[in-house]
Amino acid sequence: MTRPTTLIVGASHAGVTAAEALRRNGYDGRIRLYSAEAAPLPYHRPPLSKAYMAGEKSAEQIALRGAKFYADNDIELLTGTRVDAVDAGARSLRAGGETVTWDTLVLATGARARPLPGCEGITSGLHRLRDLADADRLSALRNRGGRLVIAGGGFIGLEVAATMVRSGLEVIVIDPLQTLLRRALPADLSALLLARHRAEGVDIRLGRRISRVIAEDGALRRIELDDGCRIDTEDLLVGIGSTARLELAEQLGLATHAGGILVDRHGRSSCEGVYAIGDCAAQNNRFAGGLARIESVQAATDQARAVAAAICGKDDAPSASDALPWFWSDQYDLKLQMAGLPDAAATSVMRGTPGDGPCSLFQMQQDRMTASFSINRAGDHVHSRRLIAQGARFDISLLADPEIPLTKCQLTEAAT
Numbered sequence: 155m156t157r158p159t160t161l162i163v164g165a166s167h168a169g170v171t172a173a174e175a176l177r178r179n180g181y182d183g184r185i186r187l188y189s190a191e192a193a194p195l196p197y198h199r200p201p202l203s204k205a206y207m208a209g210e211k212s213a214e215q216i217a218l219r220g221a222k223f224y225a226d227n228d229i230e231l232l233t234g235t236r237v238d239a240v241d242a243g244a245r246s247l248r249a250g251g252e253t254v255t256w257d258t259l260v261l262a263t264g265a266r267a268r269p270l271p272g273c274e275g276i277t278s279g280l281h282r283l284r285d286l287a288d289a290d291r292l293s294a295l296r297n298r299g300g301r302l303v304i305a306g307g308g309f310i311g312l313e314v315a316a317t318m319v320r321s322g323l324e325v326i327v328i329d330p331l332q333t334l335l336r337r338a339l340p341a342d343l344s345a346l347l348l349a350r351h352r353a354e355g356v357d358i359r360l361g362r363r364i365s366r367v368i369a370e371d372g373a374l375r376r377i378e379l380d381d382g383c384r385i386d387t388e389d390l391l392v393g394i395g396s397t398a399r400l401e402l403a404e405q406l407g408l409a410t411h412a413g414g415i416l417v418d419r420h421g422r423s424s425c426e427g428v429y430a431i432g433d434c435a436a437q438n439n440r441f442a443g444g445l446a447r448i449e450s451v452q453a454a455t456d457q458a459r460a461v462a463a464a465i466c467g468k469d470d471a472p473s474a475s476d477a478l479p480w481f482w483s484d485q486y487d488l489k490l491q492m493a494g495l496p497d498a499a500a501t502s503v504m505r506g507t508p509g510d511g512p513c514s515l516f517q518m519q520q521d522r523m524t525a526s527f528s529i530n531r532a533g534d535h536v537h538s539r540r541l542i543a544q545g546a547r548f549d550i551s552l553l554a555d556p557e558i559p560l561t562k563c564q565l566t567e568a569a570t
């Protein structure tokens with residue numbers, strides 16, 4: 155009997171976890187993992203804007219798995235090999251001049267950085283940060299000094315700002331919103347981050363848009379803001395979000411939603427035998443209150459494990475649809491950890507004083523916690539992840555006291 159074949163397109167957090175989880179679930183078919191990137195081994199993406207960018211970790215140190223892992227698990231890893239075409243009827247793909255058929259296809263194609271309009275034709279000085287090669291180009295600025303303008307005060311932009319200003323660059327961040335990270339953070343913590351960046355010397359301009367980007371012979375020279383301000387710069391990092399890579403999904407005619415490939419709670423797309431996971435997928439999430447494309451390592455790995463279980467016929471395995479979203483960001487010595495999704499209408503309880511050491515902010519719907527945001531309070535983050543997911547109820551009068559462990563703030567059965 156011939157072995158079944160699972161082809162996985164994209165070898166990052168989602169793709170590699172899916173391959174690993176297939177083997178853990180006892181899948182004994184052929185697994186082939188395609189990576190369009192030239193990097194010899196798939197790697198952790200978050201350090202690109204953190205420890206790797208700061209020169210604290212090497213490419214080897216951020217590898218997801220060593221080469222031995224792929225060999226030991228009989229996972230065929232093809233790096234530098236882009237899948238160019240897929241054929242739903244023939245259940246085959248084309249990559250590296252070869253046609254390969256699948257029994258199961260997993261799309262883990264991730265996302266690409268959203269481009270800034272008006273930058274077409276600029277060949278030098280325009281940066282994005284999505285992969286190792288991007289990070290290497292940006293990192294080189296640390297030795298050169300000078301000015302870096304960052305379009306977008308999101309997590310990636312702010313992490314790079316922190317690293318670059320500490321490396322001696324002049325850093326200017328431009329964001330159209332009046333509040334930093336407005337959709338991701340409660341206002342108190344957003345204000346804390348803003349104050350910290352400004353204290354470190356980052357020039358943050360809120361409520362401003364880049365209206366024009368000026369280049370000479372393809373080389374970036376200047377940007378203009380919508381208030382008429384002109385800023386000379388030879389380097390601009392565009393960090394204004396990302397869009398899912400959907401080219402292969404479009405060739406297969408897959409249904410999409412919310413900018414991602416629409417999948418059910420097991421990661422199945424609208425085409426039989428084709429799954430989608432990670433940044434390219436849109437799935438129902440009970441904490442998001444509907445379909446969402448959640449871009450995080452947590453979502454990518456949880457979805458990958460669920461898909462591997464489904465491929466192995468274990469539909470009763472935990473679904474990523476029921477997983478609490480969580481995320482983190484490192485800026486200076488601040489480790490920001492978030493569990494759940496922010497809700498502006500929720501009641502907030504602050505534990506500790508923001509700006510004055512570790513603190514956590516809990517968002518509550520009556521006595522149930524819906525989200526937590528911790529700065530240098532890893533214990534609060536870890537416990538709140540579990541407790542939010544369980545729907546635990548809390549004595550709100552205790553939550554604000556940093557001396558009382560979160561687990562001790564729960565309401566006892568007798569009190570509920």
Ligand SMILES: Cc1cc2nc3c(=O)[nH]c(=O)nc-3n(C[C@H](O)[C@H](O)[C@H](O)COP(=O)(O)OP(=O)(O)OC[C@H]3O[C@@H](n4cnc5c(N)ncnc54)[C@H](O)[C@@H]3O)c2cc1C
Pocket residue numbers: 163164165166167168169188189190191199200201202203235236237238262263264265283284285310399402431432433434448449450451452454480481482483484
């Ligand atoms: C700089 C940066 C910092 C981040 N920091 C954090 C963080 O602190 N915490 C957090 O939770 N998340 C963070 N994220 C987000 C997180 O990295 C992503 O959510 C995660 O990488 C998604 O994994 P993925 O496997 O779905 O997709 P991706 O990581 O985007 O990988 C997709 C891969 O598929 C490949 N591919 C695409 N099309 C093809 C094709 N046709 N053929 C072959 N290969 C293909 C791509 O080249 C890529 O290698 C960060 C992201 C970036 C860019």
